[in-house]
Amino acid sequence: MPAERTAGGGNRAAITACVILATLMQALDTTIANVALPYMQGSVSATQDQIDWVLTSYIVAAAIMTPPTGFLANRFGLKRLFLVSVAGFTIASMLCGMAQSLTQIVLFRVLQGAFGAALVPLSQSVLLNIYPPERQGSAMAMWGMAAMAGPILGPVLGGWLTEDYTWRYVFYINLPIGILCFLGMRIFLTDTTSNANEKLDWFGFGTLSLGIGAAQVLLDRGEQLDWFSADEIIIEALIAASAFYLLLVHSFTAKKPFVRPALFRDRNFTAGTLFVFVVGLTYYASLALQPPYLQDLMNYPVITAGLVLGPRGIGTMAAMLVVGKLIGRVDTRLLLGFGLGLTAWGFYAMTGWTPDVSQSAIVWVGMVQGIGLGFLFVPLSTVALATLSPEQRTEGSGFYNLSRNIGSSVGISVVNALLTRNTQANHADIVQHVTAVNRGFESPMVMQFWDPLTAAGRAALDAMITQQAQIIAYVDDYKLLMIATLAVIPLLVVFKKPSAGGANHTLVME
Numbered sequence: 001m002p003a004e005r006t007a008g009g010g011n012r013a014a015i016t017a018c019v020i021l022a023t024l025m026q027a028l029d030t031t032i033a034n035v036a037l038p039y040m041q042g043s044v045s046a047t048q049d050q051i052d053w054v055l056t057s058y059i060v061a062a063a064i065m066t067p068p069t070g071f072l073a074n075r076f077g078l079k080r081l082f083l084v085s086v087a088g089f090t091i092a093s094m095l096c097g098m099a100q101s102l103t104q105i106v107l108f109r110v111l112q113g114a115f116g117a118a119l120v121p122l123s124q125s126v127l128l129n130i131y132p133p134e135r136q137g138s139a140m141a142m143w144g145m146a147a148m149a150g151p152i153l154g155p156v157l158g159g160w161l162t163e164d165y166t167w168r169y170v171f172y173i174n175l176p177i178g179i180l181c182f183l184g185m186r187i188f189l190t191d192t193t194s195n196a197n198e199k200l201d202w203f204g205f206g207t208l209s210l211g212i213g214a215a216q217v218l219l220d221r222g223e224q225l226d227w228f229s230a231d232e233i234i235i236e237a238l239i240a241a242s243a244f245y246l247l248l249v250h251s252f253t254a255k256k257p258f259v260r261p262a263l264f265r266d267r268n269f270t271a272g273t274l275f276v277f278v279v280g281l282t283y284y285a286s287l288a289l290q291p292p293y294l295q296d297l298m299n300y301p302v303i304t305a306g307l308v309l310g311p312r313g314i315g316t317m318a319a320m321l322v323v324g325k326l327i328g329r330v331d332t333r334l335l336l337g338f339g340l341g342l343t344a345w346g347f348y349a350m351t352g353w354t355p356d357v358s359q360s361a362i363v364w365v366g367m368v369q370g371i372g373l374g375f376l377f378v379p380l381s382t383v384a385l386a387t388l389s390p391e392q393r394t395e396g397s398g399f400y401n402l403s404r405n406i407g408s409s410v411g412i413s414v415v416n417a418l419l420t421r422n423t424q425a426n427h428a429d430i431v432q433h434v435t436a437v438n439r440g441f442e443s444p445m446v447m448q449f450w451d452p453l454t455a456a457g458r459a460a461l462d463a464m465i466t467q468q469a470q471i472i473a474y475v476d477d478y479k480l481l482m483i484a485t486l487a488v489i490p491l492l493v494v495f496k497k498p499s500a501g502g503a504n505h506t507l508v509m510e
Contacts (some may be wrong), residue, residue: 004126008487010445011188011189012069012130012131013183014187014188015126015130015184015185015188015189016127016130016139016142016497017184018180018181018184018185018188018189019123019126019127019143020123020142020143020145020146021146021151021161021177021180021184022082022085022086022122022123022181023115023119023120023123023143023146023147023183024120024146024147024149024150024177025089025119025150025174025177025181026089026116026119026120026150027120027146027147027150027154027177028150028154028157028173028174029058029116029150029154029174030150030152030154030349031150031154031155031158031287032154032155032157032158032170032173033054033055033058033158033170033171034055034154034158034291036153036158036161036162036167036170037051037054037055037309039162039166039167039426040054040105040165040167043167044099044100044101044102044105044479045102046102050102051102053102053106054102054105054109056216056217056220057085057106057109057110057113058109058110058112058113059113059216059405059409060110060113060212060213060216060217061109061110061111061112061113061114061117062113062114062116062117062405063117063212063216063402063405063406063409064114064117064208064209064212064213065113065114065115065117065118066117066118066120066121066398066399066401066402066405067120067205067208067258067259067395067399067402068200068205068258068397068398069081069117069121069122069394069395070121070392070394070395070396070397070398071198071258071395072118073118073122073125073394074198074391074394075195075196075198075200076393077191078122078125078126078189078191079116079185079189079190079191080187080191081122082118082119082122082126082185083182083185083186085115085116085117085119085163086113086119086178086181086185087115087178087182088111088114089112089115089119089174089178090174090175090177090178090179092108092109092111092112092115093112093171093172093174093175093178093469094171094172094174094175095108095111096108096109096112096171097168097169097171097172098168098169105223105277110120110173118398120147120397120401121394121397121398121400121401122394122397123143124140124143124381124385124393124397124401125332125393125394126189126398127139127140127142127143127352127395128140128385128390129390129393133355133386134328135377136382136386137323137324137325137326137327137328137378137382138324138325138327139324140324140378140381140382141320141321141323141324141378142320142324143381143449144316144320144374144377144378144381145316145317145320145321146464147377149313149317150209150317153310153313155305155306155309156306156307156309156310157170157173157306158170158306159303159305159306160303160306161173163303174437175401180440190243198505200257200258201250201254201256201257201258203246203250203254203258204250204251204254204257204258204259205258207243207244207246207247207250208243208244208247208258208259210239210240210243211239211240211243211244211247212406213242214236214239214243215236215240215406216409217236218233218236218237218240219409219410219413220413221236222413222417223231223413223416223417223420223421227417228290234432237455247259251322259399260395263392263395263396263399264387266387266388267494268383268384268386268387269384269385269387269388269396269400271384271491271494272380272381272383272384272385272400273384273399273400273403274491275380275384275404275488275491276380276384276400276404276407277338277403277407278407278484278485278487278488279373279376279380279404279407280403280404280405280406280407280408281407281408281409281410281411281414281484282343282347282411282481282484282485283373283408283411284411284412285407285411285412285414285415285477285481286347286369286409286481288411288412288415288416289415289419289474289477289478290305291305291306291309293353293363294308294309296470296473297355297467297470297474298355298357300400308359308362308366309362309364310316311363311366311367311370312366312367312370313370314367314370315366315367315368315369315370315371315374316370316371316373316377317370317374318370318371318374319339319370319371319372319374319375320374320377320378322374323335323374323375323378323379324378326342327378327379327382328357332379332382332383333492335375335379336375336376336379336380336492337489337492338372338375339371339373339374339375339376339379340372340376340485340486340488340489341373341374342368342369342371342372343369343372343373343376343485344482344485344486345368345372346365346366346369346372347369347478347479347481347482347485348478348482349361349365349368350365350478351475351478351479351482352475353474353475353478354471355467355471381400382398384396385397385400411481414475414480415480415481418473418476418477418480419470419473419474420473422469422472422473422477423466423467423469423470423473424469424478425468426468426469426470426472426473426491427465427466430465430468430469431465434452434461434465436451450464
């Protein structure tokens with residue numbers, strides 16, 4: 001198998017370990033900084049709106065720099081790009097930890113996102129190259145464990161490092177991982193051919209970057225500025241729409257466009273890319289909702305909240321090991337349908353949650369959802385990329401992961417916006433029934449805590465009403481995520497089972 005020899009198939013185990021380390025390092029940084037934000041905010045004297053850019057800058061940079069991974073790999077060689085990405089990400093992480101101002105943190109987070117963007121598609125491409133077709137499902141399962149474990153372990157690890165040491169260690173932790181990964185790849189990965197004449201379509205890359213950047217800022221600031229009632233949001237929407245329109249026209253008219261329409265003629269890839277958008281939307285939106293629910297409404301400490309959510313990652317990793325063996329033996333549509341069913345059931349169970357829900361219920365539902373994700377992620381990664389030619393895999397993986405990133409960004413923004421808006425609407429509805437003449441206030445126990453005739457009583461009463469309004473708003477968000485999960489089920493009919501003896505033991509499109 002030429003691709004296997006090219007990528008260093010003789011050192012398959014060592015390369016796999018390095019790839020998993022690189023993926024874990026990048027995946028950790030998607031969530032590890034979240035719990036440290038309040039500490040960072042005080043350290044650099046930033047407002048709440050300003051400190052959010054620590055997260056947004058990383059997401060935008062990673063989203064923009066993911067698609068050109070294919071070009072960079074062809075231009076400079078896969079091994080060289082991998083080494084530069086790992087080294088740059090590690091150095092940027094150290095700079096983030098040493099930053100003394102908000103401007104420095106945001107700048108170094110941009111560098112971190114830009115260098116880290118290539119790690120995921122390069123990792124997928126390397127694994128698909130060094131493993132034969134019949135073992136690619138298992139390879140994707142191992143890789144998926146690291147990709148999905150990162151966002152789960154991030155809050156736990158970040159909470160522990162921040163509480164016992166300092167927020168700077170959430171970035172310093174990347175140093176030993178980065179050094180091990182760099183040395184391993186430097187020793188074991190065989191260099192691939194490069195094409196010095198490879199040209200980048202700057203117009204296509206520029207319009208895609210502008211569109212993604214404007215759309216991300218719109219999503220990030222929309223709720224704060226009351227969406228399209230603000231001129232800034234209208235301008236950002238026009239810029240994003242214009243950039244994506246120009247990109248679409250350019251892609252179909254240029255000789256060598258940045259986004260090649262030929263890539264999307266592979267219907268496996270196209271359907272998988274759309275599918276993973278919804279998976280990213282529901283998965284990361286759920287991750288964004290649950291920590292504040294546990295910490296704000298249930299008063300869990302940061303570390304406890306992370307530990308309660310941890311079993312979700314255990315379920316995901318266990319399912320990935322199982323499903324990696326099932327790919328090629330079981331119809332992939334059944335695997336995907338099973339994963340969707342478990343995920344939707346998890347959201348349905350969460351619609352009945354209140355702050356009195358037990359830890360065992362949270363752990364159980366989280367494990368079920370984690371198992372469901374494992375049955376979705378591995379088959380999708382395999383079916384979307386395995387039918388692409390080796391020359392197209394890195395580029396295809398870039399757009400596949402871009403779709404997942406955009407889905408997660410949209411999902412987080414939408415559920416947070418709905419949470420804020422529905423909390424306000426629910427508060428207004430509840431307040432209509434809470435008046436001084438309500439006979440419920442005749443109870444001495446009620447009057448002791450929520451006396452509407454005193455300032456302290458009214459403040460306590462308003463806090464209680466706000467909490468109830470938030471609980472209902474969370475239920476509404478979980479219902480939305482359940483519906484979004486069920487809505488993607490019709491896509492399963494697009495995938496067709498391969499004929500007997502199919503070369504790749506994966507799904508092909510008729």
